[in-house]
Amino acid sequence: MKKFEQLKEKSILLVEDESVIRRNIAAILEHFFKEVYSAEDGLEGLDLYEKHLPDLMMTDLKMPNMDGLELIETLLARGSQVYTIIVSAHTDTELLLEAIHQGVDRYIVKPIDEEKMFESFESYLQKLERENLDKSILEDGLEVNIQKGQVLKEGQLLSLSRKENLLLKLLMQDRERTYSYEEIEYNVWGSQSMSLCALRTVVRDLRKALGKGYVINVSGVGYSLT
Missing domain, CATH: 3.40.50.2300 (Response regulator)
Incomplete structure (x- = not known):
């Protein structure tokens, strides 16, 4: 169908x-x-x-x-x-x-x-x-399609990796909230172990796609999306 x-x-x-x-x-x-x-x-x-x-x-x-x-x-x-x-x-x-x-x-x-x-x-x-409809538009010409794992930045299509997409999807659920490392590990890595080094790599790549000001680290707690 x-x-x-x-x-x-x-x-x-x-x-x-x-x-x-x-x-x-x-x-x-x-x-x-x-x-x-x-x-x-x-x-x-x-x-x-x-x-x-x-x-x-x-x-x-x-x-x-x-x-x-x-x-x-x-x-x-x-x-x-x-x-x-x-x-x-x-x-x-x-x-x-x-x-x-x-x-x-x-x-x-x-x-x-x-x-x-x-x-x-x-x-x-x-x-x-x-x-x-509710969550696709951020600001500064940035449009996010969570379901397709895509970011449009000033009209240019940037594809996200699976882990970048899962992290962004989690952070966009509540932009007022800081998600703990444990929550991120469960929702992005599933049954796999997450090292802080691996998380930082995913965050670094996501920041490259979105711009540095969006994904914020709260020291000792986790990450949030501004």
Whole structure:
């Protein structure tokens, strides 16, 4: 579908303990997304999330080892902003309210209706569009397209590396806030270790793209965006 072409640049994590359902959903997702990562429970899902830092996550609620709510809580506690879709046979009001409280973006009841899934994709793309409108313009002729990982500076296109894009995306979430080294490590490096030397290299390259006055270091704390 043409309206979902933008998803071809995105990745999604699917967490579902029933193997047949997992394979069937993954087969659908592979038509729309660049990468589809599949996990059979929350623990494996957490591991895959931290390795790949996907753009979306689709998870069941009731699973062995770590259930969907525990997975969502863990990711939120670590600073994740991943767009989350719950797919579950459970329509329990208490569970649903808890999921909403945890910041879940969409809730689909099993058996899955493809139209509901497509509505979730549309909702995600609409959210991206709103974020682009709200956060794409800085100042001094600088325009940032977070989703494409691009910066337009005085009309000239400057492409960002994956880590530069992830760092800029994090810092732009709240320009009044200083993000700690731990938050940056989790959201930019995922399960990999981050050295201060490696972080400084990414910051240096990002400053080259944006200009020196944008990315500010708060000594001993982390970085912010002016």
